[in-house]
Amino acid sequence: MKTWIKTTLAASLIALAGASTALARGGECDGFGLLGKVGWQQMSPEALQSRMTQRMDLQLARLELALALKPAQQPAWESFKSAMHERAGKMAERLQQRFKDDRPQTAVERLERMEEMSKLHQTEVSETRKAVEKFYATLTDAQKKVFDADFKLMGSMQPEGRHGGMGPKGEPGPRGDRGRG
Numbered sequence: 001m002k003t004w005i006k007t008t009l010a011a012s013l014i015a016l017a018g019a020s021t022a023l024a025r026g027g028e029c030d031g032f033g034l035l036g037k038v039g040w041q042q043m044s045p046e047a048l049q050s051r052m053t054q055r056m057d058l059q060l061a062r063l064e065l066a067l068a069l070k071p072a073q074q075p076a077w078e079s080f081k082s083a084m085h086e087r088a089g090k091m092a093e094r095l096q097q098r099f100k101d102d103r104p105q106t107a108v109e110r111l112e113r114m115e116e117m118s119k120l121h122q123t124e125v126s127e128t129r130k131a132v133e134k135f136y137a138t139l140t141d142a143q144k145k146v147f148d149a150d151f152k153l154m155g156s157m158q159p160e161g162r163h164g165g166m167g168p169k170g171e172p173g174p175r176g177d178r179g180r181g
Helices: 003-024 045-067 071-100 107-136 141-150
Strands: none
Touching: 045 071, 045 141, 071 107
């Protein structure tokens, strides 16, 4: 079967599964963003981890189909996939810990917390970049174009197309150019 047929068929099945989930939840499901009226702050650690894993699996499945990997590329893909799952797990743990901790009360405490989170994020992005570089080196030129267009920083809690208020191609997204506000 041709690759584009497989990709189209898989995308249709994924869309159908998402639509049936939305209908099963009374139409209140907004994909893998927040769960209706319950935010991720109110989720149990297990539910949050499950949700992030589901979202990660869906994003990785879409990317794998789009890349149409060859058998020789599978070991590199598995290594990349493992690194992305590890990143999502760390993020879920950090979010849960953040909501267990007392909120900073002063401006100085808030800035210290922001600085700490910024350092953690910088380390995480560096580790992710290394995993991406290792996998990216195994791709053909055509696959690199697909990867460049389709790869999102996986494990993000923001709904797709809303990173920093920007759409998928850098245009203002659904919230205009207001950023995260």
